[in-house]
Amino acid sequence: MDSSSQIIEKPSLITSFLAITKARLAISVVFSTLAGYLLGVDTWNANSFLMLLFLAIGGYCMVGASNVFNQVIEKDLDALMDRTKNRPLPSGLISKQNALLLGFVLTAVGLAILFAVNPKTAMFGAISIFxxxxxYTPLKTLTPLSVFVGAFPGAIPYMLGWVAATGHFGIEAGTLFIIQFFWQFPHFWAIGWFLYDDYKKAGFFMLPTGQRDKKTALQVILYTVWMILASIVPVFGFTGKLFLTKVSGAIVLLLGFWMLFYAVKLYKEMDAVAARKLMIVSVSYISLVQIIFVLDKFIR
Incomplete structure (x- = not known):
């Protein structure tokens, strides 16, 4: 068959929806929220399972809306980068008007569902998307401090789950927030490092010094250390109802050293390969830590 006569099928609506809402990212964020809920809930009943479902759907809507609006704003910049040029908006699969409509619908539905959980959950969800x-999105082309600003909405989901379960923001929710807050710096700086050249095409400078240098690598190490310290604080009984046994604390500490090893490796090797490895380890780290926190609560 002549190549010119071949028919290229357009992605389905579901495929396009998953792409524009960044499904993998959204699911990982929802996972954090559900982990926070499991840590905060005291008694299980039919309503608890309903709240989990509300959090999953409402959380996905809110994260999806954030990603849609982000892509609307960065449509022209995404077209410049190899990593993002085939996204639904720059590739023309979805129009800017339809994307905006989808973003507003997801926001409204997400806020309504989270409000049904409790008003504070909806409030933190609204703060996160704002x-x-x-x-965060406008600052990405202006200053490396955008990562610091972006760490705030990025850290909300974990503690959002606790607030959803308890209706209260206190030391427990604050601790969950801090853990995920510090984690984001080595994670996103690792991404910024190995995608440096691609980001540069769109004018994004995500690294703290703007360069792949020793100062950036050192900050990756320092924030990894802060993350480790924050993660083991619940072992010492200073964080209210959020508590971690010594055994689980030791496992979390070992996982932290595992991530620190790759942070130090980046400092020594200063290349994209080491940065990519650190990014992969960081994703595994935060998921495993959240699982350990939940398991520790239910098996101790």
Whole structure:
């Protein structure tokens, strides 16, 4: 068959929806939220399972809306980067108007569902989407401090789950927030390192010094250390109802050293390969830590 006569099938609506809402990212964020809920819930009943479902759907809607608005704003910049040029908007699969409509619908549905959980959950969800879309996204082309700003909405989901379960923001939710807050710096700086050249095409400078240098690598190490310390604080009984046994604390500490090893390796090797490895380890780290926190609560 002549190549010119071949028919290229357009992605389905579901495929396009998953792409524009960044499904993998959204699911990982929802996972954090559900982990926080499991840590906060005291008694299980039919309503608890309903709240989990609400959190999953409402959380996906909110994260999906943030990602949609982000891609609307960065449509022209995404077209410049190899990593993002085939996204639905720059490739023309979805129009800007339809994307905006989808973003507003997801926001409304997400907020309504989270409000049904409790008003504070909806409030933190609204703060998260506002910071991500209105502050973090515009700052990405202006200053490396955008990563610091973006760490705030990025850290909300873990503690959001606790607030959803308890209706209260206290030392427990704050600790979950801090753990995920510090984790984001080595994670996103690792991404910024190995995608440096691609980001540069769109004018994104995500590294703290703007360069792949020793100062950036050193900051990756320092924030990894802060993350480790924050993760083991619940062992010492200073964080209210959020508690971690010594055995689980030791496992979390070992996982932290595992991530620190790759942070140090980046400092020594200063290349994209080491940065990519650190990114992969960081994703595994935060998921495993959240699982350990939940298991520790239910098996101790």
């Amino acid at each position: 910071l991500y879309v209105s502050v």
